[in-house]
Amino acid sequence: MPFQMTEDDFEAAVDEALGSIPEELLDMMDNVAIFIEDRYVPQPGEDPETVLLGLYDGVPLTERGMDWGGVTMPDRIFIYKDAILDLCASENEVVEEIGITVVHEIAHHFGIDDERLHALGWG
Numbered sequence: 001m002p003f004q005m006t007e008d009d010f011e012a013a014v015d016e017a018l019g020s021i022p023e024e025l026l027d028m029m030d031n032v033a034i035f036i037e038d039r040y041v042p043q044p045g046e047d048p049e050t051v052l053l054g055l056y057d058g059v060p061l062t063e064r065g066m067d068w069g070g071v072t073m074p075d076r077i078f079i080y081k082d083a084i085l086d087l088c089a090s091e092n093e094v095v096e097e098i099g100i101t102v103v104h105e106i107a108h109h110f111g112i113d114d115e116r117l118h119a120l121g122w123g
């Protein structure tokens with residue numbers, strides 16, 4: 001049975017995870033919005049059973065050219081509450097998983113791919 005957590009408590013845990021990111025890195029994040037949603041909805045052509053804990057949707061800093069800028073929509077990081085709660089049996093596990101997921105998705109913003117993140121233990 002999934003661990004139960006209020007929306008407010010989950011949001012506070014995401015805020016806490018963001019607060020643990022070094023300020024120098026947060027200052028380098030450019031045009032990024034973070035959202036909490038219940039679940040990832042697989043896109044057409046994806047396995048309908050796809051479950052994600054988080055998702056980075058944007059252009060990594062390492063792929064932005066000199067002409068980047070102007071009026072652009074922000075990159076988006078999604079944290080999927082129900083998927084995380086489904087995996088966890090305690091509040092401590094939820095907080096830990098949120099922390100890992102937040103770091104993982106922020107790393108994508110900085111251009112670090114899944115293979116490297118898994119090698120570093122942030123998969």
